[in-house]
Amino acid sequence: MKKKFDLELSPEVMKQMGEDAIKAVIEHIMHLPESPSFHLEGNEEISRALKESASEDGADFQSLLNFLMQRIIPFSINTPHPSYIAYIPGGGLYASAVADFIGAATNRFTGTWFMTPAAARIENNVLDWFSQWMGYPDSARGIFTSGGSLANFSAVVAARKHIIGDDVAKGTIYASNQTHHCVMKVASLAGIPENNFRLLDVDEDYRAIPELFEKVIKSDLRKGMKPFLIVGNAGTTNTGAIDPLVELADIAKKYGLWYHIDGAYGGFFNICEEGKRKLDGIEQSDSIVLDPHKGLFIPYGSGSLLVKEGELLRRAHILSADYMQDQYTPGDEVNPSEYSPELSRPFRGLRVWLPLKLYGVHAFRENLEEKLYLAKWLYDKIKAEPDFECTSPPDLTVIAFRYRPKKGDINEANRKLYKDIINSKKFYLSTTLLHGDFYLRCCILSFRTHQAQVEEAFKIIREKAAKD
Numbered sequence: 203m204k205k206k207f208d209l210e211l212s213p214e215v216m217k218q219m220g221e222d223a224i225k226a227v228i229e230h231i232m233h234l235p236e237s238p239s240f241h242l243e244g245n246e247e248i249s250r251a252l253k254e255s256a257s258e259d260g261a262d263f264q265s266l267l268n269f270l271m272q273r274i275i276p277f278s279i280n281t282p283h284p285s286y287i288a289y290i291p292g293g294g295l296y297a298s299a300v301a302d303f304i305g306a307a308t309n310r311f312t313g314t315w316f317m318t319p320a321a322a323r324i325e326n327n328v329l330d331w332f333s334q335w336m337g338y339p340d341s342a343r344g345i346f347t348s349g350g351s352l353a354n355f356s357a358v359v360a361a362r363k364h365i366i367g368d369d370v371a372k373g374t375i376y377a378s379n380q381t382h383h384c385v386m387k388v389a390s391l392a393g394i395p396e397n398n399f400r401l402l403d404v405d406e407d408y409r410a411i412p413e414l415f416e417k418v419i420k421s422d423l424r425k426g427m428k429p430f431l432i433v434g435n436a437g438t439t440n441t442g443a444i445d446p447l448v449e450l451a452d453i454a455k456k457y458g459l460w461y462h463i464d465g466a467y468g469g470f471f472n473i474c475e476e477g478k479r480k481l482d483g484i485e486q487s488d489s490i491v492l493d494p495h496k497g498l499f500i501p502y503g504s505g506s507l508l509v510k511e512g513e514l515l516r517r518a519h520i521l522s523a524d525y526m527q528d529q530y531t532p533g534d535e536v537n538p539s540e541y542s543p544e545l546s547r548p549f550r551g552l553r554v555w556l557p558l559k560l561y562g563v564h565a566f567r568e569n570l571e572e573k574l575y576l577a578k579w580l581y582d583k584i585k586a587e588p589d590f591e592c593t594s595p596p597d598l599t600v601i602a603f604r605y606r607p608k609k610g611d612i613n614e615a616n617r618k619l620y621k622d623i624i625n626s627k628k629f630y631l632s633t634t635l636l637h638g639d640f641y642l643r644c645c646i647l648s649f650r651t652h653q654a655q656v657e658e659a660f661k662i663i664r665e666k667a668a669k670d
């Protein structure tokens with residue numbers, strides 16, 4: 203049969219495509235500082251207008267690239283912007299994008315050690331570095347995931363299998379009510395009945411109250427339930443609070459529960475001196491989730507899970523098949539698919555490995571230290587304003603605060619202030635509810651955010667509130 207179209211491109215075309223794409227991306231990155239913090243006007247209509255059926259005929263690359271860079275990418279909340287201090291930023295290192303390109307273009311099968319032993323090794327080197335940073339022993343093993351949600355999923359599954367096996371009906375989980383909602387979502391996907399989630403009250407600083415955990419565990423044991431998992435937070439999403447990690451570890455030990463820490467946002471601060479002090483006890487956990495697409499500034503799509511006794515992660519995920527009989531792994535190596543729900547997968551660790559090798563760990567440590575300083579700076583400034591109130595000083599880099607109007611409804615006033623601030627398009631922050639009240643919330647984590655952006659954010663917050 204005569205081939206109508208060869209999917210393999212000529213070297214010249216490949217080179218041209220790469221050059222055009224890189225040129226467009228560099229242009230985009232260079233213009234980030236003066237670009238608006240978001241552009242979502244007419245979002246529903248524009249989104250709807252983009253619906254289309256698959257075309258039988260191809261188009262030329264340059265016009266597709268123009269379409270992406272002009273009509274798709276700008277139409278969004280500008281998450282890599284230096285003044286994006288909403289939700290949990292990261293920025294998205296260019297070196298990771300280059301790593302993704304290399305990984306995808308060479309398209310090695312990284313699901314098993316046998317198919318790409320060297321690639322598996324360098325991914326596992328990165329996971330070993332993470333383990334060392336968290337104070338885990340050599341027995342630890344880990345996996346790269348698409349993000350914190352799926353990393354938490356594998357943690358819950360490992361805990362469940364190890365402590366209660368398949369008898370899930372009475373298995374109970376203990377976490378503060380500030381725990382990220384993905385933990386409940388994945389626990390539910392792991393088969394734990396929703397009635398068995400114990401989301402416990404927090405103290406005035408939004409941290410878990412260990413005595414309450416113990417009280418509820420004891421009560422559940424009396425009722426014949428099967429407590430199996432305590433989740434501690436190394437930085438909550440709402441306020442950045444760090445739970446009392448040592449005390450939660452003690453309770454987990456006392457009652458024979460698995461102790462998991464969600465450090466998706468805050469765990470990497472453990473590579474800084476100040477962060478390490480604050481995260482004392484993280485090393486006592488059985489498992490930790492860390493999101494490189496947050497604390498290491500990698501583009502979205504990078505989570506990870508570490509399990510102290512790596513064999514327990516393996517037992518929760520290993521399953522073989524006849525057609526896999528050729529695939530072997532030597533005893534001192536790690537076969538990714540035995541530790542993860544995935545088989546075929548991208549060369550995910552490369553996007554973390556390349557920037558770590560390129561810059562060295564100290565560059566990440568310094569960036570994280572700078573973010574801790576900036577968060578404290580902003581907190582002090584807002585706190586000193588007579589018309590504002592903040593939650594407690596930031597454990598890490600999240601600040602929750604609100605404006606106190608002289609008259610009128612406080613929640614309404616803060617909703618309006620939020621709109622006024624983001625409509626300035628100078629920077630982007632987010633909001634949350636604390637005890638049902640509306641709060642503004644900044645999270646400083648992008649590698650592009652420095653003193654100038656934080657000062658400008660403070661100036662705008664104050665100016666907009668003064669107009670009230």
Ligand SMILES: Cc1ncc(COP(=O)(O)O)c(C=O)c1O
Nearest residue numbers: 290349350351382384439466467
């Ligand atoms: C503390 C915490 N845990 C888990 C998650 C979920 O991670 P992901 O969005 O990568 O799935 C987040 C996301 O912001 C988070 O802040």
